[in-house]
Amino acid sequence: MIRLDNLTKVFDTPKGAVVAADHINMEVPRGEICILLGPSGCGKTTTLKMINRIVRATSGKVFLDGEDTTGMNTQDLRRNIGYVIQQIGLFPNMTIEENITVVPRLLGWDRAAYKKRARELMDMIAMDAEAFLKRYPSELSGGQQQRIGVARALAADPPVMLMDEPFGAIDPINRAVIQDEFLKMQAELKKTILFVSHDIDEAIKMGDRIAIFREGKLVQYSAPDDLLSAPRNGFVESFLGEDRALKRLNLVKVREVFSDEMGAVKPDDTLETALARIDDFGYQNAILMVNDHGEPAGMITRSVARTTRGYCRDHYQTAPPVAQLDDDLRKVASLMFANDTTWLPCVDAQGRVCGHITQRAMTHHLGSRYRSRPEDSAPLRSQPETKE
Amino acid sequence: MPIRSLKSAGRWLLAILLFAAGVWAQRSGVIEDFIYYLPDVRYLAVQHLFLTAVSGSLAIVIAVPLGIVLSRPSMARFAESLMQVLNVGTTIPTLAVLALSMSFLGIGTTPAIFGLTVATLLPITRNTYVGLKGVSPALMEAAAGLGMSPAQRLFRVELPNALYVIFAGIRTALAINVGTVPLAFLIGAGGLGELIFTGIDLYDTVMMLAGAIPTALLAVIVDALVAVVAFLVVPRGVNPSRA
Ligand SMILES: Nc1ncnc2c1ncn2[C@@H]1O[C@H](COP(=O)(O)OP(=O)(O)OP(=O)(O)O)[C@@H](O)[C@H]1O
Ligand SMILES: [Mg+2]
Numbered sequence: 001m002i003r004l005d006n007l008t009k010v011f012d013t014p015k016g017a018v019v020a021a022d023h024i025n026m027e028v029p030r031g032e033i034c035i036l037l038g039p040s041g042c043g044k045t046t047t048l049k050m051i052n053r054i055v056r057a058t059s060g061k062v063f064l065d066g067e068d069t070t071g072m073n074t075q076d077l078r079r080n081i082g083y084v085i086q087q088i089g090l091f092p093n094m095t096i097e098e099n100i101t102v103v104p105r106l107l108g109w110d111r112a113a114y115k116k117r118a119r120e121l122m123d124m125i126a127m128d129a130e131a132f133l134k135r136y137p138s139e140l141s142g143g144q145q146q147r148i149g150v151a152r153a154l155a156a157d158p159p160v161m162l163m164d165e166p167f168g169a170i171d172p173i174n175r176a177v178i179q180d181e182f183l184k185m186q187a188e189l190k191k192t193i194l195f196v197s198h199d200i201d202e203a204i205k206m207g208d209r210i211a212i213f214r215e216g217k218l219v220q221y222s223a224p225d226d227l228l229s230a231p232r233n234g235f236v237e238s239f240l241g242e243d244r245a246l247k248r249l250n251l252v253k254v255r256e257v258f259s260d261e262m263g264a265v266k267p268d269d270t271l272e273t274a275l276a277r278i279d280d281f282g283y284q285n286a287i288l289m290v291n292d293h294g295e296p297a298g299m300i301t302r303s304v305a306r307t308t309r310g311y312c313r314d315h316y317q318t319a320p321p322v323a324q325l326d327d328d329l330r331k332v333a334s335l336m337f338a339n340d341t342t343w344l345p346c347v348d349a350q351g352r353v354c355g356h357i358t359q360r361a362m363t364h365h366l367g368s369r370y371r372s373r374p375e376d377s378a379p380l381r382s383q384p385e386t387k388e
Numbered sequence: 389m390p391i392r393s394l395k396s397a398g399r400w401l402l403a404i405l406l407f408a409a410g411v412w413a414q415r416s417g418v419i420e421d422f423i424y425y426l427p428d429v430r431y432l433a434v435q436h437l438f439l440t441a442v443s444g445s446l447a448i449v450i451a452v453p454l455g456i457v458l459s460r461p462s463m464a465r466f467a468e469s470l471m472q473v474l475n476v477g478t479t480i481p482t483l484a485v486l487a488l489s490m491s492f493l494g495i496g497t498t499p500a501i502f503g504l505t506v507a508t509l510l511p512i513t514r515n516t517y518v519g520l521k522g523v524s525p526a527l528m529e530a531a532a533g534l535g536m537s538p539a540q541r542l543f544r545v546e547l548p549n550a551l552y553v554i555f556a557g558i559r560t561a562l563a564i565n566v567g568t569v570p571l572a573f574l575i576g577a578g579g580l581g582e583l584i585f586t587g588i589d590l591y592d593t594v595m596m597l598a599g600a601i602p603t604a605l606l607a608v609i610v611d612a613l614v615a616v617v618a619f620l621v622v623p624r625g626v627n628p629s630r631a
Contacts, residue, residue: 054533079535089530093548093623102544103534136625152534162533 001030001192002051002160007060009046009216020046022216023060028209030159031190035203038213039239044196045086047213048162051194052081064160079103082153086164086196088145090137096148097133103156121151126181142169147178154189161193167202179205200240204228204250212236225251248366249330254323257365258346260355264288265300267313274312275305288345289316294352296322296345322347323357329366332357418594425598428583433602436579439497439569440610443504444562451509451561452554455516456542471517474510482507482568490575500577507568508561515557519550548623555618562614566607570599580606 009021021043028034036044049055051062053074062069069077090099097118098105104114122129125147137145146169153161167175167182183206186193197203203210204224211221220232228248231237240247263281265274267289278287284302289312291297298316308315323332323344335344336359343358413419458467486503493499523546531545547554573581580599587596624630 052533054529075535075537077535078533083530083533085526085530085533087524087526087529089524089526091527091530091545091549092625093545093551094625102536106535106540138625
């Protein structure tokens with residue numbers, strides 16, 4: 001969908017030539033988010049701006065949908081590419097409504113159509129149209145302004161979006177919320193997005209692919225999981241951080257790791273049965289008790305089962321926390337640490353117990369990628385080996 | 389509280405003084421003398437305003453486009469040096485400008501309007517240029533990135549955002565203009581200067597005041613008018629007085 005072919009930018013400065021982007025080759029498939037990641041000054045913004053010609057490329061080409069953009073009219077090209085700039089850049093002389101309808105108005109939509117679009121966009125970015133449309137940018141918080149900046153770029157429904165640190169001005173808590181909203185939106189809109197970030201966690205969360213830049217060169221271009229499990233060189237490795245294995249926890253869902261084999265007891269079972277099951281399944285401390293709907297209801301510990309007589313319904317302890325199948329492993333790990341346990345029951349969307357997940361299974365899953373490194377990231381590799 | 393009572397005391401004092409001045413004016417016949425000049429004042433004020441209106445509008449019509457042209461990126465090479473020339477120009481006294489224009493246009497309304505226009509031109513051009521150059525590059529980049537043509541950028545983004553500064557320039561320029569028009573009398577263009585300078589020459593205070601007070605009033609009124617126009621025209625989001 002977007003293909004960069006040997007894209008290069010050399011800035012002539014009084015202190016000599018600065019190579020801001022050096023023969024960048026990459027391809028972003030339709031409907032995917034590609035994150036441009038790297039330390040400050042590595043050429044992310046420059047690369048992004050060459051796509052909509054805010055910066056003229058020194059050499060190289062940009063293809064959109066297989067078509068060389070070199071000959072296209074600049075204005076037409078830009079109106080088909082949503083652009084969110086690093087400094088937000090809302091027009092202070094315009095109301096929020098005027099700001100987000102700039103492109104539709106440039107394209108000559110009629111009044112009713114762009115007014116309606118303004119409301120749709122506000123819904124999309126989860127802001128109250130009544131409260132905000134008539135305000136001016138200076139009356140909004142930085143985070144709200146950034147959302148409006150995203151809405152403005154989306155207004156005419158361009159197939160391609162260029163976003164330069166669109167959530168940079170937002171505090172971590174709200175940033176996570178906006179990222180989630182944005183991903184939800186993207187699941188519907190399926191835009192092809194180039195997204196600049198220098199936050200590795202954001203990149204892992206948002207990106208289908210991550211392009212790591214260093215001093216104007218594209219060092220590695222991989223899916224987040226491949227990047228974390230098989231960094232190409234020492235620079236990438238140190239950029240990802242020492243806890244990169246932990247970061248992968250974000251990327252794996254319980255569904256991929258859990259075991260559907262699960263021993264449990266019913267409230268009407270005797271403690272004797274419970275003890276037998278604990279031994280049968282080889283559990284160390286306890287067994288889960290589920291109610292008639294299959295929902296977790298409590299725990300029977302081995303010591304109680306061994307020393308007491310009676311029914312489970314009279315001698316259980318509170319049920320442990322549970323993991324949803326769509327939770328990521330980071331949340332599961334956090335629950336395990338908080339509750340000093342090495343396993344959690346897993347529940348499906350209806351809350352019925354459907355299996356369990358253990359710490360051992362998690363470490364095994366993460367570790368398996370490292371044992372088979374590094375050739376498994378080969379399919380996504382598009383850049384010749386860069387020397388380190 | 390003490391400040392409050394001080395203020396109201398001041399107000400009373402002012403009222404009493406005004407009343408006393410009124411009584412004195414009545415007694416000494418100054419008011420009657422003023423009334424004697426009223427037809428002259430009316431005629432000359434119209435002339436005065438005519439000079440201001442023509443030279444002011446000419447100045448705006450020339451200066452704003454000039455400022456816009458100078459602020460274009462393609463002009464960057466000449467713009468700064470030209471602005472320097474204009475800045476030097478601003479320091480030349482208006483009287484000198486009038487004298488110069490008289491020296492090659494003769495006497496009468498034309499050289500006066502020419503001289504006044506030149507004097508008014510400079511602050512407006514400078515403010516237009518500075519205002520447009522001051523529009524944040526981020527806004528310009530956003531405008532370009534959204535696909536606006538250079539003309540759309542100018543009219544939808546640059547000018548609205550520079551308007552407040554441009555109006556500040558127009559306000560200063562017109563204040564200077566109204567205050568300078570009396571000098572136009574010296575090169576034979578009439579205006580309230582006629583009363584002022586003749587009054588001075590004849591040592592006739594009342595005559596001089598009959599010219600000076602309306603001139604001052606006109607200056608205040610024109611200034612207020614520009615302020616009102618600016619208030620209405622400058623978009624609310626970039627208008628500090630409407631924040
Ligand atoms: N207009 C310019 N003139 C000269 N050099 C420039 C210009 N723009 C960028 N550069 C240089 O090009 C390099 C890359 O800049 P770029 O803005 O692309 O970095 P970045 O990766 O976006 O950094 P950041 O994370 O800080 O935004 C830097 O060394 C910068 O100094
Ligand atoms: Mg940048």
